[in-house]
Amino acid sequence: MLSLMTFIPLVGMVIVFAIPRTQTTLIRWVSVLATFLPLLIGIKLYMDFDRTTSAMQFVERVPWISQFNIEYYVGIDGLSFPMILLTVLLSFLCIFASWGIDKGVKAYHAMFLFLEVGMLGVFSALDFFLFFVFWEVMLLPMYFLIGIWGGKNKVYAAIKFFLYTLFGSVLMLLVMLAMYFYSEPHTFDLLTLANLHPFSGKLIELFGYQLPLDKLFWVGLFIGFAIKVPIWPFHTWLPWAHVEAPTAVSVILAGVLLKMGTYGILRMNFPILPEATLWAANAMMILGVINILYGAFCALAQTDLKKLVAYSSVSHMGYVLLGMASLTTAGMNGAVLQMFNHGTSTAMLFLMVGILYERAHHRWITKPDGSRGFGGIASVVPFYTAIMGIAVFASLGLPGLSGFISEALVFLGAFSKPEYQTYVVIGALGIVLGAAYLLWMFMRVFLGPLNEEYQSLADMNLREKLYMAPLCFIVIYLGIFPMPVLDLMGASLAKLLSIFP
Amino acid sequence: MQTELIKNLLLFGPEVTIVAFLVALFILDATFPKSRGSYLGFAIVLMASLCGIWITCQLGSQPETPFFSGMVIHDGFGRFFRYLFFVTVAAASWVAFQSKEVDSKSRTEFALLILCVLFGMNLMAISTHLLMLYLAIETVSIVSFAMAGFKREDLRSNEAALKYLVFGAFSSGIMLYGISLIYGLTGSMQYTEIATYLAANSAQTSVPLTVALLMIFSGFAYKISAFPFHFWTPDVYEGAPTPVVAFFSVAPKAAGFAALIRFIFEVLSVHGTAGNWQLLHPPTLTILSGLAVATMVVGNFSALWQTNVKRIMAYSSIAHVGYMLMGLVTFSYTGLSAILFYLVVYAAMNLGAFWVISLVADCRGGEDLKDFGGTGWTMPVAGACMAVFLFSLTGLPFFSGFIGKFLLFGALVQTPGLLWLALIGVLNSVVSLYYYMQILRSMYFDSSDNPVQVVATRAQIVGIVLLAIPTILFGLYFTPVIQFVERSLTGF
Numbered sequence: 001m002l003s004l005m006t007f008i009p010l011v012g013m014v015i016v017f018a019i020p021r022t023q024t025t026l027i028r029w030v031s032v033l034a035t036f037l038p039l040l041i042g043i044k045l046y047m048d049f050d051r052t053t054s055a056m057q058f059v060e061r062v063p064w065i066s067q068f069n070i071e072y073y074v075g076i077d078g079l080s081f082p083m084i085l086l087t088v089l090l091s092f093l094c095i096f097a098s099w100g101i102d103k104g105v106k107a108y109h110a111m112f113l114f115l116e117v118g119m120l121g122v123f124s125a126l127d128f129f130l131f132f133v134f135w136e137v138m139l140l141p142m143y144f145l146i147g148i149w150g151g152k153n154k155v156y157a158a159i160k161f162f163l164y165t166l167f168g169s170v171l172m173l174l175v176m177l178a179m180y181f182y183s184e185p186h187t188f189d190l191l192t193l194a195n196l197h198p199f200s201g202k203l204i205e206l207f208g209y210q211l212p213l214d215k216l217f218w219v220g221l222f223i224g225f226a227i228k229v230p231i232w233p234f235h236t237w238l239p240w241a242h243v244e245a246p247t248a249v250s251v252i253l254a255g256v257l258l259k260m261g262t263y264g265i266l267r268m269n270f271p272i273l274p275e276a277t278l279w280a281a282n283a284m285m286i287l288g289v290i291n292i293l294y295g296a297f298c299a300l301a302q303t304d305l306k307k308l309v310a311y312s313s314v315s316h317m318g319y320v321l322l323g324m325a326s327l328t329t330a331g332m333n334g335a336v337l338q339m340f341n342h343g344t345s346t347a348m349l350f351l352m353v354g355i356l357y358e359r360a361h362h363r364w365i366t367k368p369d370g371s372r373g374f375g376g377i378a379s380v381v382p383f384y385t386a387i388m389g390i391a392v393f394a395s396l397g398l399p400g401l402s403g404f405i406s407e408a409l410v411f412l413g414a415f416s417k418p419e420y421q422t423y424v425v426i427g428a429l430g431i432v433l434g435a436a437y438l439l440w441m442f443m444r445v446f447l448g449p450l451n452e453e454y455q456s457l458a459d460m461n462l463r464e465k466l467y468m469a470p471l472c473f474i475v476i477y478l479g480i481f482p483m484p485v486l487d488l489m490g491a492s493l494a495k496l497l498s499i500f501p
Numbered sequence: 502m503q504t505e506l507i508k509n510l511l512l513f514g515p516e517v518t519i520v521a522f523l524v525a526l527f528i529l530d531a532t533f534p535k536s537r538g539s540y541l542g543f544a545i546v547l548m549a550s551l552c553g554i555w556i557t558c559q560l561g562s563q564p565e566t567p568f569f570s571g572m573v574i575h576d577g578f579g580r581f582f583r584y585l586f587f588v589t590v591a592a593a594s595w596v597a598f599q600s601k602e603v604d605s606k607s608r609t610e611f612a613l614l615i616l617c618v619l620f621g622m623n624l625m626a627i628s629t630h631l632l633m634l635y636l637a638i639e640t641v642s643i644v645s646f647a648m649a650g651f652k653r654e655d656l657r658s659n660e661a662a663l664k665y666l667v668f669g670a671f672s673s674g675i676m677l678y679g680i681s682l683i684y685g686l687t688g689s690m691q692y693t694e695i696a697t698y699l700a701a702n703s704a705q706t707s708v709p710l711t712v713a714l715l716m717i718f719s720g721f722a723y724k725i726s727a728f729p730f731h732f733w734t735p736d737v738y739e740g741a742p743t744p745v746v747a748f749f750s751v752a753p754k755a756a757g758f759a760a761l762i763r764f765i766f767e768v769l770s771v772h773g774t775a776g777n778w779q780l781l782h783p784p785t786l787t788i789l790s791g792l793a794v795a796t797m798v799v800g801n802f803s804a805l806w807q808t809n810v811k812r813i814m815a816y817s818s819i820a821h822v823g824y825m826l827m828g829l830v831t832f833s834y835t836g837l838s839a840i841l842f843y844l845v846v847y848a849a850m851n852l853g854a855f856w857v858i859s860l861v862a863d864c865r866g867g868e869d870l871k872d873f874g875g876t877g878w879t880m881p882v883a884g885a886c887m888a889v890f891l892f893s894l895t896g897l898p899f900f901s902g903f904i905g906k907f908l909l910f911g912a913l914v915q916t917p918g919l920l921w922l923a924l925i926g927v928l929n930s931v932v933s934l935y936y937y938m939q940i941l942r943s944m945y946f947d948s949s950d951n952p953v954q955v956v957a958t959r960a961q962i963v964g965i966v967l968l969a970i971p972t973i974l975f976g977l978y979f980t981p982v983i984q985f986v987e988r989s990l991t992g993f
Contacts (some may be wrong), residue, residue: 065979136903137898147946163931163935166897167928167931170927170928174920174927177911205918206921
């Protein structure tokens with residue numbers, strides 16, 4: 001089932017390649033189908049998923065390269081499954097959001113489908129080698145998607161994204177190799193590594209120093225994942241990539257790719273290197289707080305709508321970090337739920353900004369020359385304003401919408417540890433700042449007297465309403481009743497926590 | 502005595518074949534001067550390669566035997582390189598015969614020259630005597646000078662040939678001096694005899710020996726274009742015809758590695774216990790690791806500022822030599838097999854990349870980054886293959902270049918105390934991403950004001966795809982190649 005889900009988009013890509021490039025409508029509908037089938041499988045898996053066990057489910061295991069014990073080994077648990085659901089959902093919706101692409105339609109959709117293969121692969125891989133392959137494979141389509149279909153500074157944004165991520169990955173590659181050769185028996189199997197913890201107490205020589213193996217591994221992996229999250233100070237690629245990318249790609253970047261970083265930390269650093277995790281928990285907490293505040297302050301200063309949303313992601317991923325580092329049940333559940341919720345709410349924000357950009361061809365709240373950008377457009381596009389309102393409030397964590405529950409859980413978890421209370425108090429400022437930059441943006445763009453330039457701005461069309469509807473529904477539903485997602489991950493997170501004293 | 506000679510000649514079969522075809526081509530060319538523009542030369546090269554491969558195959562059952570009084574040896578290691586050379590020479594000739602840069606009137610000449618180089622390279626891989634090695638290197642070098650200057654009317658091509666010649670003469674002179682020092686120190690030039698002498702005498706790390714080795718290494722460094730003997734590379738690559746460069750960047754480099762590996766493992770080390778070697782001259786590893794780091798860093802960082810794609814690829818080839826040298830530093834079987842694997846995949850991806858460059862150069866008359874503008878859209882298949890080659894050269898997964906790096910870094914991580922080298926290596930591969938992506942950026946993100954559309958012919962597309970297939974395939978499933986490499990190394 002999992003392989004089918006992962007590779008249907010690949011089949012779709014091959015078919016898209018076979019279609020002549022002038023048949024754009026056909027290409028689009030093939031892509032719709034190639035992303036819809038994984039979504040259906042995702043729903044089927046959701047119904048079959050056993051919520052009581054922490055074991056891997058729907059496991060598929062085939063030897064791949066026997067010399068190195070490399071296997072094609074996939075499976076999902078409560079940690080990866082929410083991310084898979086998020087991926088299949090957003091990929092499907094993004095095809096509709098890409099309807100406006102008119103240059104290189106064929107190549108665009110082929111790349112997009114390839115990207116989905118990589119994302120699903122990362123979340124389902126249980127073999128480190130396989131994980132790494134999927135992790136890197138994602139970069140290739142991403143580079144082209146940003147570089148070809150991006151905005152004005154696309155070339156710079158694309159190479160910056162690529163270089164940063166590759167820098168992280170090569171560190172991961174070294175850790176992967178070292179884990180293989182320093183474990184006995186040599187293995188890339190993530191679950192075996194997590195059961196054995198073979199690295200504690202060993203030393204390794206680097207530049208003439210004897211360093212503890214597990215801490216070195218932890219740091220190497222963490223940098224690799226931190227770049228993806230992105231955790232300050234590795235975040236500088238994000239505003240460029242998110243802003244320059246076409247709408248659908250920004251959605252995938254913010255909605256799915258950022259979660260891979262935190263997912264990786266939870267999948268590898270925590271279970272395989274628990275002692276080093278305890279050693280680093282405090283540092284993660286501090287980084288989380290920095291992320292929250294830094295992202296929020298940067299967002300506050302933006303005059304470009306998309307950049308504001310991009311920096312809000314930095315801030316929101318800080319909450320995830322805070323929850324993870326607390327190592328408490330509430331904190332962890334909050335963190336994973338926040339990963340899911342941020343995926344949906346930030347996707348909404350990016351999609352909405354994209355819709356506005358398609359009509360107005362700019363995104364300025366205040367134009368660079370100081371004049372007024374958008375203003376008072378609520379009276380022209382009431383429906384758009386309403387949806388944007390939902391997205392904004394979900395993102396800033398208004399009770400009753402999804403963001404509130406995950407943020408509350410995160411703070412609850414972190415606050416229950418006395419040593420972290422100071423951080424929580426400082427971090428909670430992020431909520432206030434979040435409300436500030438989002439509401440201030442909302443006020444400047446939608447409220448107040450109408451800027452006459454936008455007198456004839458068109459409201460959302462049916463296609464746009466249709467692809468926003470599922471996200472609105474999820475954001476509201478999970479705000480009232482988060483159990484459908486919390487249920488999925490409970491058992492797995494409990495097991496993950498059980499290894500920490 | 503006579504039977505001894507015949508037996509030796511049999512073991513020398515692949516090389517005898519090359520010479521036979523060489524002579525045949527020479528006679529044919531003299532008899533039918535009109536055939537010069539035809540594919541006759543390619544047919545002969547192809548036949549020579551196929552026959553050579555077949556004979557090498559037949560010899561596979563023979564045990565490891567030194568022959569011609571210990572001047573050369575027949576073993577699995579040599580066999581591996583013979584295969585590699587036959588295949589790359591055939592592929593490179595196909596590139597050359599498709600290119601406009603090789604004057605259609607002198608195609609036969611090209612075939613003659615490349616067969617000569619092939620002969621020399623085979624000798625480099627199997628020689629076990631310093632004089633034999635020197636002769637082999639000179640055979641390759643002198644013919645290479647002629648190939649670099651193949652475009653006789655082109656000033657840059659002439660400049661390339663001259664630079665190549667001056668540098669070659671300089672470094673081979675140094676090497677020869679080193680060889681004479683070794684002879685003076687040990688009383689022999691035969692590999693095993695030198696090794697026996699070094700093992701028996703305690704003055705292993707004496708200064709004269711180190712000096713002699715440094716001199717010999719400089720000859721090798723020139724051949725594989727390692728720091729500090731790499732300066733000729735960018736200029737020669739820029740000036741020489743692209744198909745010739747494609748060939749230079751792959752085959753003679755592999756031959757240099759073959760000779761270097763044999764030298765280090767048969768002269769400077771003896772078999773110790775447990776299937777490992779014992780190094781007779783420990784400073785060698787320090788020298789090699791220094792060379793590896795310097796070569797990678799110089800190669801990668803110099804490439805960043807280049808605007809000519811052939812110069813970029815020249816520096817990239819220097820960087821790749823640095824990666825492969827890291828494998829030597831591990832001084833282990835895993836390191837060795839990683840190098841051999843790397844040479845195989847490097848041959849495919851580098852030839853492929855140069856082929857696409859040659860395509861663009863043929864259509865647009867230059868190979869600057871701006872000449873590549875928008876070409877990715879006008880030649881979709883060749884463009885996609887170029888992306889494959891470049892990603893593979895960077896070492897991204899799905900492609901064989903990643904497996905090459907995976908094995909190399911694996912060997913480094915496995916060896917205690919070499920993690921620092923691995924760290925420098927991986928950071929270098931991040932740097933390399935930038936300049937490879939410059940090429941892709943030009944091909945896909947930029948549009949060009951050059952009115953000439955770059956379009957690939959069917960024969961070229963087939964060839965390029967044939968090189969892209971192993972580049973992808975060995976990235977996904979490389980067990981057979983690894984097994985082949987390991988078989989070649991048994992008994993080494």
